[in-house]
Amino acid sequence: MLSLTSRLESETDRAIFHESLLPRAGKAMPAQIERYRRVMAGWKPSATASVAAAGASESPVLFPSAYGADPTGKQDSTAAFQDLMQDLLSRNAGVSPWLGFARAGAKLTAAAAPSAAPPDAR
């Protein structure tokens, strides 16, 4: 989700950059800048906000202490970390179907078969 936001910001930056190179008033506007302006005119902040909110819920931060781990290091926290990892892995999203990764939220007990050969197989 953050990457989407960054990309839009980057396009904004590019538009600003190009605008700084614009000829002054009265000169023709380059088609590229016109295209960026059309892109930015169609950009709806509300859509970005909803995407960011979805990202927050999909990428939580898990704190060991919430699972009973002892942050002072006096007590063994192995069981707490096992609980944390179980929670993490139950939420963890897959990366790429062609690598045989799990779909989001899937519970994995064995490697899924690749659905297709990776495009950059060496």
Place this chain on the structure above:
Amino acid sequence: MYLISSSIVIPPNYGNAQFIHGTLRASASWSDPSRFLVELGSSDCHNSQASCNMNVAFTGILFDGSHVAAGSLLVTATMGTVVGPMTYHTGFVVAGVQLDGGHETMITQSWFCEYFWGDKRKENATLLHGSSGVLIDGNDHFMLDSIVAGAANGVVLHGAANLLQGVHTWNDATAHGGRGIVSTAGQNRFIGVYLDFTDLTVVDPTSTVVADSFFLGGGRIELVPKTGTVHGFDVRDCEFQDAYNIPGGAIIITNRTAPWASGKAFQSVTDATVDGTTVQSVPAFQPLAPKVTLTAVTDATGSATLAFAPHMPFTGQEAPIQSVQFSVASNGAWVTGEAQFDAAALTVTVRTTPATAGAAVTVTADQSKRSVNL
């Protein structure tokens, strides 16, 4: 800081996770000395890239194996892992980070020391357990801008096509049987590394590059024959300084009794180049290179014999002279020269016509075959 007594395991087919901030320490009741604090992936991975985890990072974490765990982090069959920045690995017995298979793990801006730098146990070969700061048994990995300050071996590479850049090994282990960097596979590149009182050991150098690097306090390049083949070994623009501890003071040596040696001599040397090196040290410290230029003055018979063996890393039997270039000039007299070499003895003789004493002779001899003349 959290104590754990068994490994945190991330099984195959998981990705998109980042472990950040804090300390993980093995407790005194650590369950299995062969296991690492965190283990990512498994060798039970059967896709065409042999990589079943992706996009997992470890950032800002101190790992302490407490000398009971094998190490900090075992990464198996994983593509796209990042270790660092700001990770610190100590108390490991096998390795700080071990990479088995996979591709393109990036270890960056991290420290590795089995013992802290002020701990005298780091100078005890037995207590060092033969440990490695980083052990890479895979291809295409990166280790960047990182330090190994205390381990038997700084970085050990058993895979190919890995890049070490900006890696500083000052594990002080050479005098205790250890090494700074060891490469037992080809196509590895060492750019801007700093061998600080430690050796860079290369077994059967193949398509290996050492460039812009600094060797201090007797740090050398050690060549070890296993099959005995050298094919593409390029040392460029390196500095060697203060070889106080080295008998003979050679910057490139051959070691036929190192742990990875087969007992064979070198059989073939092709495209081995040492160029642009700077040497500053005691007089006995000298560069050994497969291609060497020497100068001499003709004697009363009008000839000069130049012995290259003391200046070359390979014996004449392993790598006889392949080519010779020479020039001869006399102060005030016209002379021509002829040259003859004894390839196996690594000597070149130049004589002048007419026989002229005191003529200046310059000879370049190369004991490496050249596959392509560029």
